[in-house]
Amino acid sequence: MADYLVLAISCIFVNNILLAQYLGNCPFLGTSKKMETAIGMSMAVIFVLVMAGVITWLTDTHILKPFGLEYLRTISFILVIASLVQFVEMFLKKSIPALYAGLGIFLPLITTNCAVMGVCLINIKEEYDFLSALVASFSYAVGFGVALIIFAGLRERILLARVPRPLQDTSIGLVTAGIIALAFFAFKGMV
Amino acid sequence: MAKSIVQEFTKGLWAEIAPFRLVLGLCPVLAVTKSVENGIGMGLATTFVLVCSNLLVSALRKNIPQKVRIACFIIVIATFVTIVELVMQAYAYPLFQKLGIFIPLIVVNCIVLGRAEAFAYKNSVVASVADGLGIGMGFTLSLAALGAVRESLGVGTLTFWETPITLFGPSFQPFSFMVEAPGAFICLGLMLCGMNLLGKK
Numbered sequence: 001m002a003d004y005l006v007l008a009i010s011c012i013f014v015n016n017i018l019l020a021q022y023l024g025n026c027p028f029l030g031t032s033k034k035m036e037t038a039i040g041m042s043m044a045v046i047f048v049l050v051m052a053g054v055i056t057w058l059t060d061t062h063i064l065k066p067f068g069l070e071y072l073r074t075i076s077f078i079l080v081i082a083s084l085v086q087f088v089e090m091f092l093k094k095s096i097p098a099l100y101a102g103l104g105i106f107l108p109l110i111t112t113n114c115a116v117m118g119v120c121l122i123n124i125k126e127e128y129d130f131l132s133a134l135v136a137s138f139s140y141a142v143g144f145g146v147a148l149i150i151f152a153g154l155r156e157r158i159l160l161a162r163v164p165r166p167l168q169d170t171s172i173g174l175v176t177a178g179i180i181a182l183a184f185f186a187f188k189g190m191v
Numbered sequence: 192m193a194k195s196i197v198q199e200f201t202k203g204l205w206a207e208i209a210p211f212r213l214v215l216g217l218c219p220v221l222a223v224t225k226s227v228e229n230g231i232g233m234g235l236a237t238t239f240v241l242v243c244s245n246l247l248v249s250a251l252r253k254n255i256p257q258k259v260r261i262a263c264f265i266i267v268i269a270t271f272v273t274i275v276e277l278v279m280q281a282y283a284y285p286l287f288q289k290l291g292i293f294i295p296l297i298v299v300n301c302i303v304l305g306r307a308e309a310f311a312y313k314n315s316v317v318a319s320v321a322d323g324l325g326i327g328m329g330f331t332l333s334l335a336a337l338g339a340v341r342e343s344l345g346v347g348t349l350t351f352w353e354t355p356i357t358l359f360g361p362s363f364q365p366f367s368f369m370v371e372a373p374g375a376f377i378c379l380g381l382m383l384c385g386m387n388l389l390g391k392k
Contacts, residue, residue, distance in 0.1 A: 121296070
């Protein structure tokens with residue numbers, strides 16, 4: 001049990017997917033202008049990442065490895081993720097319309113979110129067992145949400161500040177992200 | 192046809208240089224630019240995928256149905272990424288290890304999918320190849336530039352083909368912050384600011 005706790009903390013804070021592993025930066029900058037969209041995106045990522053992590057782990061262990069097809073990993077993972085996202089979208093639209101309305105346009109965007117694909121590949125690279133892969137996927141997704149929501153909160157404040165013209169928008173956003181990354185950098189060596 | 196082939200190529204180098212102007216595909220830009228060499232390697236791998244996927248998508252553009260086009264693009268891109276992965280594993284193993292999971296992640300690089308959707312699906316084969324080459328070279332240039340700044344400040348060297356060139360005297364204290372994650376974000380932010388200053392407007 002303690003092992004899983006350590007793994008969770010290391011995935012959320014120490015190896016934060018956005019700020020330490022540099023994955024998923026497009027939605028990080030794209031959906032962080034408003035708190036509302038940031039929360040929507042975080043929820044969608046948590047939802048999809050856990051499912052994708054588990055399913056790609058199963059695909060890899062039970063289909064690709066026994067048949068020696070590891071070289072097809074990239075293609076099969078992206079197909080699994082793309083069809084999973086599509087499937088989740090249809091399922092939610094039909095049975096949980098409230099959640100679907102909440103996640104809205106963020107679901108299809110997740111297909112090309114490299115955080116999802118990245119975590120699936122990390123799970124395989126680190127040779128996690130099934131439960132560790134599940135815990136790691138969930139914790140990475142939570143870490144994504146934490147970083148995104150902190151960033152969105154800061155960006156809403158920046159809108160009110162006077163920023164020099166060439167620095168406006170993305171440029172100041174990246175510098176702010178760097179400062180948050182510096183804060184997360186302090187967790188290094190904790191686990 | 193307003194633009195010539197040359198224009199399609201050169202627009203990717205400055206006017207529409209992908210990471211800076213469109214702010215797409217930032218993950219590899221931040222992650223692999225610890226040294227110039229990694230940056231160039233990643234840039235060239237992405238360029239190869241871009242050119243090939245643009246070529247194939249535009250050649251097949253009349254046969255790909257509108258509704259499933261994204262899925263088709265992804266399969267085309269994933270195929271070329273697998274090729275790059277296998278070739279690099281065979282002939283450039285040290286670089287392959289340094290770039291790690293960022294090689295398979297070219298599949299989800301928004302620049303590649305973005306060009307297939309926005310350009311190759313609507314234009315002729317020759318123009319698409321020129322566009323892919325231009326955007327790819329622009330991407331490589333940005334990676335190399337960011338890598339050069341980060342490596343020279345963070346380690347004090349510039350590495351080309353595994354031979355580091357020391358830039359500063361022996362008393363130089365490496366600014367190791369630059370090769371870590373926070374340095375990547377701040378450095379890219381400041382370079383973007385510089386581009387805005389130099390650019391139009």
